[in-house]
Amino acid sequence: MFAVCMAGTTLPTPLYPLYQEEFGFSELTVTVVYAVYAFGVIGVLLLAGNASDTLGRRPALRWGLGFAAASAVCFLLAEGLGWLYAGRLLSGLSAGLFTGAATAYVMELAPPGGAARATLVATAANMGGLGCGPLLAGLLAEYAPEPLLLPFAVHLGLVALSALVLQWLPETVADRRPLRAVRPGKPALPARVRAVFVPAAVASFAGFALFGVFTSVSPAFLVRHLHVDNHAVTGLVVALAFFASTAGQVAAGRVGPARSLPLGCAVLFAGLVLLGCALATDLLAFVVLAALVGGTGQGLAFRAALAAVAAASPPDRRAAVISSLFVVAYTGISIPVIGVGLLADPLGLEGAGLVFIACMLVLVASAGAYLLRRARTGTPGG
Structure with a gap:
């Protein structure tokens, strides 16, 4: 689930030249579209960094998967730059929720004595997922039809599968509080x-x-x-x-x-x-x-x-x-x-x-x- 979410954040990477051809924008626009993702992550870290500690791991990750799905939908419907900006921002919100919450969740679900292995698994899921995004998109764009649609349709399916998996996982936060208890972190x-x-x-x-x-x-x-x-x-x-x-x-x-x-x-x-x-x-x-x-x-x-x-x-x-x-x-x-x-x-x-x-x-x-x-x-x- 962690890897699927992070893969979505890098999925558009090999597709940017195609978007430039499709919408006719400059290299500056490519970098701004890319950077919007980071603004989403920073926003979550500052405004809701303690969300999973407050709401519980599963609710926070459910929100993260929701943002990931919404991001994929934006790219599927993209008819101009506005859709790309929205998709990248939603992707950043998803990654901002997942980075801390999913890392903690993997460690908390580890069996006794498995802390070191859990750290390695979380690291591999995070960075490995980021690497799988451009690899998956590149392969689909080169060897399958609809290069600007199929990668995001596949990712949307993987997000839906991850949501089903999340339903089977136990909650690890005992003292959960309502959404209003989430406070901006300084x-x-x-x-x-x-x-x-x-x-x-x-x-x-x-x-x-x-x-x-x-x-x-x-x-x-x-x-x-x-x-x-x-x-x-x-x-x-x-x-x-x-x-x-x-x-x-x-x-x-x-x-x-x-x-x-x-x-x-x-x-x-x-x-x-x-x-x-x-x-x-x-x-x-x-x-x-x-x-x-x-x-x-x-x-x-x-x-x-x-x-x-x-x-x-x-x-x-x-x-x-x-x-x-x-x-x-x-x-x-x-x-x-x-x-x-x-x-x-x-x-x-x-x-x-x-x-x-x-x-x-x-x-x-x-x-x-x-x-x-x-x-x-x-x-x-x-």
Whole structure:
């Protein structure tokens, strides 16, 4: 169920070039359509971040599936940009509800002694689902009829099946309250957390920004500059980044957060360099390597950032601090992506991408240097 919901958020990715042909919009519009999703996620985190703790897991996930179904319907009925904006916003609302609630639900449904395995399952469902979205859409768009309809019809069917599965699952929240008890959550950053939070947030922002730019503009880059007109290949290239992130998160659990965060920054730096090489040389091999290396670095850095911030937070403020980290991360999916879209017209897609990469390299290098300096001086939290 978790994987199905997350797959819907990336389902349109390999289809953006087709939408551009259908509706005749610019690269800036593509990035804005993509970024609307992040605004939906951030809105849920700020306004209803505690929804599943208050209402119960099943009601919150039922709402999430409802938003996912409504998103698919918007894409099925799409006759202009307004439908795409609505579909992406609803998809963001769905993901915002699912990310926290479904992760907690998987852990709570795990058998005794299965906490570590449940964490891995939740991670794989989240990032693996994100990877399956473009892969499924690319395959259907290339080898089946109605490329702008069939992927969303299939997803709508999977959402309906997930709703049936949800009916069979037990509720794990004992103290449930009515909808009016859901309160907006304020991002929190206690003084003792700031030294750990800043590098973790910078690395998370850069990692999510890489994902955002890669998934929003790489399909157009592959089509226009590399002449890759196979939608299945486009979907696979994007999917590789999410699958690599899953592998990076698994590796972070073994390496430990203290070493995974600086290591993740280094690998993320290498992924950005490879993406720059891809833009400069127009070679598919560099695009694939950027997806694999950048995705691995993002997975390493984000899981380590999440663990480090959670460990440094006071128990009574932990949820608010983690929500703050997610807000920063999803801001990385929106603002830089729109920035690339704005620069694409005067500089071209390649030039805009190189400017983005230069900015992200500075951020990642700064975070990595800060972490190494703290490690050498033995500062707590480094």
